[in-house]
Amino acid sequence: MIKILVVEDQAMVLGALSALIDLEADMSVVGTATNGLEALQRCESEDINVVISDIEMPEMTGLELAQALSKNQHPAKVIILTTFSRGGYVRRALDASVSAYLLKDAPASDLAKCIRLVLSGETIIAPELMRDAWQSGTNPLSVKEQKILAYALEGKSTEEIAKNLYLSQGTVRNYVHNCCQKLQTKNRVEAARQAKAKGWL
Amino acid sequence: MIKILVVEDQAMVLGALSALIDLEADMSVVGTATNGLEALQRCESEDINVVISDIEMPEMTGLELAQALSKNQHPAKVIILTTFSRGGYVRRALDASVSAYLLKDAPASDLAKCIRLVLSGETIIAPELMRDAWQSGTNPLSVKEQKILAYALEGKSTEEIAKNLYLSQGTVRNYVHNCCQKLQTKNRVEAARQAKAKGWL
């Protein structure tokens, strides 16, 4: 019997996915978690063969969870199941050596198939996602730049960003300018949206 | 047997929800759709007791679907199942006389319960959602203002917005200014985010 842990912050979706998996005769959802941290603890205390995890969650993201499991050399296979086909996300997932990256757009029947395939040792990342991950290249933004764009995305002013990061307003504007150059945009909002879309924030 | 139509644009979630519902002995998912338009057609051609629909979908949203069904006096009960607890959404749902507004954060067991309750004639909207819908008040933005903020949300410049809506740049700036006043914000990005968060776009 394949023992599965499902990690997803929306309870309804979590329950529904569990129901879907439990339809398979040889699979059993032996645990659930609503964020990466919870999941990590479950993985320590219980015997898990496959972890199916969303990415964007409170406390700890699915990518951080994958990284942690990889670092601990945990035997469980990790399947990322998410809405987002962001190059940066896929890249980080590959770095954390996940076994599959599956979109919520994919047909429901793919999930069970995917679980069986990863257990047979395969790595499953849709070709178009691979292409995205390749094309998007490595994240060109420094940590500071990422933080600044994250604030910009929320509509914070130069002044507020400067205050939050203990920088002068001039410096913040310089950083924003760098971001715009690197991302080829005309203003901070476009830059922030771009970066978010590529999974760089 | 309760005949159910599930409407949700993410195939995986659609399948999972269907699996969840089919666990109930007296319920059957007799159809699925990935947008409002498809759903509307299914409702015409088939006998449906309950429609469970997401909101944000291509072609036609779940709220537009609910409005259409209400206008046609279709007998099916409509349950909105969504991630978003936006006052504006809840308000529009109530106006379209939906039978329930359920969040994807709610426990999976709530879904079947909810289906049975709406069939017994009850209307189910969580008290905190009601409060939000009340507090947020009616949408203060005119149609033009909504359009302009939608562009602003995407990082479009005054010039681009003006071009798209066949207005002068000055007029666009005046509209943006009005939005900022109505929403009590200091700039367009904040205003756009606010409006989006309240379900006014």
Next chain:
DNA sequence: AAAAATAGATGACATTTGTCACTAAATTAG
């Protein structure tokens, strides 16, 4: 230790955005 790269700052200037008062035309309501 010298050279190079990095992080932060400054000042100056151009452009964009926000603010406001005031028109003008078109619609709507009384």
Next chain:
DNA sequence: CTAATTTAGTGACAAATGTCATCTATTTTT
């Protein structure tokens, strides 16, 4: 048919943002 409202525009100025060259420490590399 007016009066009031709505919709769009203009001009002028203030404030915020974008652009760029330049400077100073601080690390890092060689």
